[in-house]
Amino acid sequence: MPKNVKIPIGEPPTGDPPTNGQHGVDPADWVDQYGDALLAFALGRVRKREVAEDLVQDTLLAAWVNRERFDGRAKFATWLVSILRRKIADHYRRDARTLTASSLEENAPDPFTPKGMWRRAPWKWKADPAQLAEEAEFQRVATSCIEELPPHFRQAFQLRDLGDASPKEISVILNISPENLAVRLHRARVLLRQCLESKYFGLAARTASPHRGSS
Amino acid sequence: MKVRLMMTCREATQLCSDQHERTLTRRERWMLRVHLFLCHKCRKFAAQLAMMRDALQRVANLQADSSPAKLSPERREAMKHELRKLV
Ligand SMILES: [Zn+2]
Numbered sequence: 001m002p003k004n005v006k007i008p009i010g011e012p013p014t015g016d017p018p019t020n021g022q023h024g025v026d027p028a029d030w031v032d033q034y035g036d037a038l039l040a041f042a043l044g045r046v047r048k049r050e051v052a053e054d055l056v057q058d059t060l061l062a063a064w065v066n067r068e069r070f071d072g073r074a075k076f077a078t079w080l081v082s083i084l085r086r087k088i089a090d091h092y093r094r095d096a097r098t099l100t101a102s103s104l105e106e107n108a109p110d111p112f113t114p115k116g117m118w119r120r121a122p123w124k125w126k127a128d129p130a131q132l133a134e135e136a137e138f139q140r141v142a143t144s145c146i147e148e149l150p151p152h153f154r155q156a157f158q159l160r161d162l163g164d165a166s167p168k169e170i171s172v173i174l175n176i177s178p179e180n181l182a183v184r185l186h187r188a189r190v191l192l193r194q195c196l197e198s199k200y201f202g203l204a205a206r207t208a209s210p211h212r213g214s215s
Numbered sequence: 216m217k218v219r220l221m222m223t224c225r226e227a228t229q230l231c232s233d234q235h236e237r238t239l240t241r242r243e244r245w246m247l248r249v250h251l252f253l254c255h256k257c258r259k260f261a262a263q264l265a266m267m268r269d270a271l272q273r274v275a276n277l278q279a280d281s282s283p284a285k286l287s288p289e290r291r292e293a294m295k296h297e298l299r300k301l302v
Pocket residue numbers: 223224227250254255256257258
């Protein structure tokens with residue numbers, strides 16, 4: 001099944017895009033023509049399906065309201081994607097604003113000492129990613145570890161490691177510098193690694209599973 | 216000023232992480248290689264990081280496959296309805 005298609009937006013079916021409010025243009029047709037491709041694009045950047053669907057709807061509504069602004073230089077589909085990108089960035093900005101109060105990044109445990117050494121050495125994991133991913137327990141732990149990340153780290157991680165967005169695009173979406181993004185990704189990955197280790201690999205080690213665990 | 220031959224584990228893991236976003240500079244690559252040669256903790260981290268990304272991407276893909284990127288008929292109709300309100 002196709003999922004996060006890379007750049008899923010195809011050409012408009014017929015040569016010229018349906019715009020400029022010409023007679024006979026029904027914006028509802030856009031839903032059939034572009035809806036799925038826009039949704040695939042959004043799902044590569046926003047994990048929650050309802051949110052992605054809302055963003056697609058907002059995009060099409062905005063496109064209709066601003067249809068005179070489409071100058072025909074780019075493909076219509078490309079223009080829609082540019083609107084969608086802005087909607088996605090708006091979404092993350094709103095998301096971050098509601099989160100700042102509740103989540104203080106400083107509260108996240110720092111896995112390194114002030115001198116930059118590991119507080120607790122990583123254990124040895126023995127696991128095959130493909131096999132892990134199929135396991136219900138791993139899926140459960142992974143999902144909850146991601147949810148537990150401080151939101152700013154989680155946003156960066158989801159966009160980068162689970163989504164389709166490039167670092168440059170993520171910096172724009174989150175409105176942070178590439179350096180700041182690199183720091184957030186580092187923290188997110190270190191915290192996540194630690195969470196998986198204590199909630200999954202640690203237990204695996206204690207029950208001495210033949211497939212995984214420390215040695 | 217003291218010249219540090221070894222970077223800290225924090226710095227080394229930052230570079231391990233950065234590798235997934237950008238190409239390291241020649242100097243960074245060298246410093247990281249020296250650190251990893253001497254530090255088994257960060258060596259484990261580097262391997263786990265790659266493994267973790269792989270596994271988590273697979274989980275995300277499995278979850279995405281269970282709900283394909285297609286608008287449901289209901290949602291499709293709801294969107295059309297919203298759009299027609301504007302015409
Ligand atoms: Zn180290």
